[in-house]
Amino acid sequence: MKKIIPRKTIQRLLLYYRYLLFLLQQGTKNISSTSFADILEISAAQLRKDLSYFGKFGTQGAGYDVLALRDEIAKILGIDKERKVCIVGLGNLGLALLGYKGFASLGFVVTAIFDNSPQKIGRKIKGFACYDIKELIPVVKNNKIEIALLTVPSEAAQEVARRMEDAGIKAILNFTPVKLSLSKKIKINNVDLAAELKTLSYFL
């Protein structure tokens, strides 16, 4: 087992996890690296190498036990632990994220939602009470929320992010096209929808 685990390996691990769930649903008990890799359109060597960073999960001659491998990957990714998240900005994108079923199954619990519109503050939205964005700091602190999804308009992004920092948020998933400047301690992932589209079109 090596020391440095490639970032891409972590990304692929989730892909593996997803497909293992699907295989389980189908009743598949066992799968070889070759056929699993074929499905995922990666090389079998890559799949095995990725897993090898974390230990030995397969049986030579027989392949991998789907259920056991799913559990191992869940453990690696920390899906067994719950993480509290909040959604800040309840435009269409924020609402889309709120309604997204995928998060819960990965151990993310939406613990608070925020907006600045008087029409939303205090109301229940999809079962969640909407807080005033001004209350971000106390609410995040009291609930020990670790992760924030930032879906406010671009103009407000930096200011809101700064407040998240003060509230003690550990990681931000930033959906705005703004380059946030914050302390290095906060982990930021940028999801740039336009960039995805542009890359796609370049390779057309």
Add this chain to the structure above:
Amino acid sequence: MKKIIPRKTIQRLLLYYRYLLFLLQQGTKNISSTSFADILEISAAQLRKDLSYFGKFGTQGAGYDVLALRDEIAKILGIDKERKVCIVGLGNLGLALLGYKGFASLGFVVTAIFDNSPQKIGRKIKGFACYDIKELIPVVKNNKIEIALLTVPSEAAQEVARRMEDAGIKAILNFTPVKLSLSKKIKINNVDLAAELKTLSYFL
């Protein structure tokens, strides 16, 4: 000028483009690779190397002309050409994409939107006429739409994607967590919101 351009270079090019627009707004006329790279938190060498795949755009001793560089990158990325896109599935995510201003400035023109809900079909939504998803094939063909944003529920994803293939779509930006299986000719980019979040939390 080399033959093979790294995929990552293309991705960064859009990042450069975005920030150049911002610099222009600020009235910055000129910038050195060092300070530009500092802002973007990459190395200056990487910035220069990326640009070097496409030609020479800077002036030694003086740096880059912001306006000229923006135009050069626009040309490289094909932002000067318009691409027709359609949005299929008008849930919150589809609506969020429809309302997203960033696309237009990158040369993407939303040419049609589709849903299967009788409440939406035929109505105008944010100024766009909503078509029945059953009309996908003729509408895409008639309008020569090249790119589709797929934001339908998971269950419907594969079936709708298959229809996109028949309609002659060249590229799909897939927002569902489904692994689409289509002809290799169609370029597919997967945007997996849960995966982004999971990667973030692993590195916490």
Add this chain to the structure above:
DNA sequence: AGGCGGTTGTGAATTATTTCACTATTATAA
């Protein structure tokens, strides 16, 4: 028990990407 076909785990080789470090060029100041 022994052999065989299939499959993992992994060091080594390969390929891709990033950084280094230096040259050539330009702007500017004396």
Add this chain to the structure above:
DNA sequence: TTATAATAGTGAAATAATTCACAACCGCCT
């Protein structure tokens, strides 16, 4: 005009990620 400081462009070196290829092993069959 010449010297000096700043900065782009780039081949070479370093690093990172992927693939290759094969030994070791497992399960099953006879």
